[in-house]
Amino acid sequence: MDIQADLGTLLIATTRRACGIQLNKMGVTGHAQECLVGETGYARHERRVEAATIAAKVYSRCTPGGDEADAETQMVATCAILYLDIAGVGGRRGVEGTSTLRHPAFAELGKGRKHASDGNAWSAAIKDALCRASEGRRVCFCIDYGTLVFILGERRIPIDTRISPAAWRMTIAREGLRRALGLVAWRPDLPVVAPRESLPFWGALVNAIHAEAKS
Numbered sequence: 001m002d003i004q005a006d007l008g009t010l011l012i013a014t015t016r017r018a019c020g021i022q023l024n025k026m027g028v029t030g031h032a033q034e035c036l037v038g039e040t041g042y043a044r045h046e047r048r049v050e051a052a053t054i055a056a057k058v059y060s061r062c063t064p065g066g067d068e069a070d071a072e073t074q075m076v077a078t079c080a081i082l083y084l085d086i087a088g089v090g091g092r093r094g095v096e097g098t099s100t101l102r103h104p105a106f107a108e109l110g111k112g113r114k115h116a117s118d119g120n121a122w123s124a125a126i127k128d129a130l131c132r133a134s135e136g137r138r139v140c141f142c143i144d145y146g147t148l149v150f151i152l153g154e155r156r157i158p159i160d161t162r163i164s165p166a167a168w169r170m171t172i173a174r175e176g177l178r179r180a181l182g183l184v185a186w187r188p189d190l191p192v193v194a195p196r197e198s199l200p201f202w203g204a205l206v207n208a209i210h211a212e213a214k215s
Helices: 003-011 016-025 030-039 041-061 071-087 119-134 166-181 196-214
Strands: 139-144 147-152 155-158
Touching (some): 016 030, 041 071, 071 119, 071 139, 071 147, 071 166, 139 166, 166 196
16 A cells, blocks of 8 residues: 555545545544544645635636736736635625625536535635735725726736626625615625715616626
8 A cells, every 4th residue: 555645645635525535445434534534624625725726817817818917917816706706696686695606716616606515615715715815915896987996905907707707796896886875885894995986986887787797
């Protein structure tokens, strides 16, 4: 038995089940297996964080012009995609973020749904991936004369069809619309900057995304 190779396979597993299967192959069963499955949870989380980061990067590069963008711009796009999945879709008015759907960038990670048995583990990994990728820099969504923008530190990119389908952009746009009018935020955890003077621009954005989704 190649213990080193088996250990490598064990530590790259992203699910408890895969970890258990590998331990069975290594001759570890029962309570001993449960102990090791629990004690290797950190490694599974690290693999999920890595997979989430790669998935967001790949999605950003597959967008038009993505390959030509500099590394820092791609990193801003990566963080934006991670945050859009955290924002989510569904719920009240379709924009509260409580649906099981994930951003398309992460549809192939695990079962690909937030409410699946592995959903919480992948959601935690996506949040951790964002935290690491943003490196403590300020992040926020705002509007720039009708264009939804994501800011990371001193860099900004437009959030359009290249970054996300309409539903995820609408979650941010509707949150901005509410805040600009002075209503209580549905999602106070989302970093959406919407001063009162931005209200007509948020309104125009909501209308544009709504028209896009219906077309």
